Amino acid sequence: MALSAQALQREFGDIASAPAELHSIESAVQSYLNTRELNTFRDIKYICFGVSSPYGAESTRLIEHEELFTDLLKTVEHLQPEPRKFRRCYQGLLKSYFNYRGYASELATGGKNWLILRDFLAQHCKALAKQKPVMDWAQALYQHKNLLADAPCKPYAKALLAGDLTVVDELKNRLGIDDDTWVMDELVLAHIHASTALKDAEFMQQISPLLQLLEKHTLLITKGLALLLRRYEACVNRPEHHGLRDTALREWKSPWMEANKPMWHAQIGETATNMVKLWLTKQHIKDFFELLQADRQADTQRMEFWLQYAEAIEDFWLALGNFSFYNQQTDYKRIRKQMEGHCMRLEGSNQNYDNAFLMKIGNFVFIEFGKQNNACHVFSFNNLPFATGQTSVSGTQSGLKNTRHPGWQGKLSHFDGWQQEFAKSLLRYANASPMENHAHQSPFSASKRISLSFSPSQNSKLTAESSHSDNQLKPIDLNKLREFCAIHNLHFDDHRNLGGAVWVRTSDKQPTIADALRNAGFQYQQTKNAWWRV
Template identity: 30%
Template structure:
């Protein structure tokens, strides 16, 4: 009787199990049913194979280890997945730097050699290895603890691999069997090389199967390793790899700034360092480093990561792009280029600062014209707007110690002002565009340095008049003001007062300054004189005396490479 009842109960249990597996909906012997069940079993198995203990419990165990408390057997397994976790109550310290961490690793290793180490405990340590964020490490002891963890994983992986067997194994075991080099002292070397070849799939698969978080040291090492490997190549090869490097940075943006720093410094070292439009467009995005013109406004502080000559290089690319955009897009729209792009391109290497000023018509066109939309977006935070001339745009550019204002449409003339005697503030957000500000040079009492009217033959006249101001066309093989580090930056002044101009010192030329330019400059400042002693046998110098120590003359002399001698109270040109 009891046997019959037990048999009936067993039959009912079997029926319940069959219903739960959905086997009544199909027919026995169908392979797809077996495959589906096997896949589900595999999914469940892989989930268990990567299971981690409660985060709170693991965190508590790590905190206890860090405080020097003795861990029980259960806590020793729990803590494995949290040894790289910053502990809030201990000012962000990690258990990797705990005094008892080395002894804990020794205990784990002894268990692994005896075949007693729980596989999930080893996986927890693997998780901590990749979860380590070097930027959060508080001291050298923590870094050494992480290195000890790496060495432990490298030593014990063969033991874990052997114990895992040949049958059904977790994904992370399979991937480590193929990619165990991630546990070595050079964990990313192969992957950084693959990335430069455009082979990203192996690394992506590794990251997914091992659960490597975005903040991991692994991605940092991969990005920096790839960038440095490319930087070590020849100029031509490095420049060829830039698109691939930018894609890598976009995929792993957490380490973008450090990578861009290396890329820009290396690019500046390239022979000639020709403008790279792709690199310029990426780094100057408002969401990346922003327009380099905004550095001194305190808005684009990322540019402080690179030396001034590197910043100047990218600034020159932006200035060149602005010059071409103004005449190719804005002035050309009104058929009013009149050869101005070709004319001002002759001074391109000397242009140290630019600013676009858009009329309301241009601002409205950004909704329908992609070219203008991209131009305005690229100047976000740097451009200004005209309020009274909707159909007109303006372009500011600084050459030496002069600020040039060009307009996009006739009958507006071009005005050249001394940069420290501007009748407007150079960083205003809005301008009238007329004789109250940008075109104030039309008024005789303002006394602008030069007014250029674009009538027939204007370019020849303008070149002659600019020479009188000490502005000459670029020398074919000369280093420009931008690329040699003599970029000028305008500081915001007060309307109606003088705005200051500050120059960084330039690298002096071996053959000295252009004496014709220097004489023309000194002639403009009464009382100043040239004292050229370079022909003397005792190694004399070229001196400039200015008893009044005028700011404008100072600015122009610094731009030419002169230095101030405090003892003599005069300017001298340094010998090489």
């Protein structure tokens, strides 16, 4: 009797038990694909367990075959008068349902049939749980019938947030759900979705554990990471998060590369992408002035100065001397990997231990060198003595220090009090100002506080009147415009003294900024991707 009970349990009571004859399952499925005939119950049972598995040279899955799959379900449904046979086929179909990623199926037929299978299982779930003898797996499925509906794992989110993994063990033990099924993926995503609904402080505590969880579910990293970054960007305070930054950089490569921008914008949008770009900019500034110094002694003064202008840096490049370019230490390899496409080799007889950091701010490129006795050279971005995409560049008077080149604008020396002179030059060249007072402000919240309702300027030479929508506009207050642009990391050019207009360099894709400029009388010109008014 004990042996008989064990046999019954193996046959009917354990959802994890599948026919051991894997070869028989494959033979039954292939035979059905070839002959389109369902001859015996044994074949039907095996086929139910093999519905989602690929077979044959073309790796065909029966669930992706519209006619044959429909015929199979009809045949199984006709077995209802024979509860034992119906239950065994139901088991096989349930296993196949859990194993097939219908949400992510590349074939429309597969996704459609997966939903049909879900409805079939849901339709018979309650009746199956009441059959005699009582089967634990059937009762467990009825208790977790949410797995046969939309948002299947949402009911478990609260427990997962609290660190309670009891439900995971139950699904594995009572329903035989394996780690490589879509159910485990949905559990992870349900956990992440629930975390994004928390308050900022509570959400931030969840980020690192969730990133570790995503490392174990590599197929979910892109989707899960996008959810976390979008939510993080919405936080009131958004300090640099190394885990989010490094994971995003590893998965989607550098957001500075033109080829990678579509991926970043598609996953997390422009605003969140700019947040990560700012983190990377700060990291690269720190790397250059802490690690890439010629004497390998951190230059904290220059580092702290340029960190204040991180939000104004639109693009940057590294030119590495031979020591840094070929160094196989972990930090050097990381820097070169992160700067791929933006990293050049610095040439010159005395450049082996030197490096250069090139920063595009406004329409100018500011070039700092590792050796502290070098001045910072400034060039017009549209007239450089080199191409930013080239593989190597000279660090001498024929390249980065070419003072005779028509694009060279001047050099800034690091004498006592140099910070003040640099700040004046950055403001003069590129309308750039230090951003330490606005580093943690959301651009949307800031725009609510800074209005562009211009008041008359005291300097008549810098004001003009124009009409917009038949209304008289107030003259531009340059101080208010400069403050607005500083908060939003925008640049403007004032060409009115040459008979031109004031141009604010930004797109029309950020509604709050666009509305503020439009209300102040600016008009958008798509060909220049900028706003203007006289």
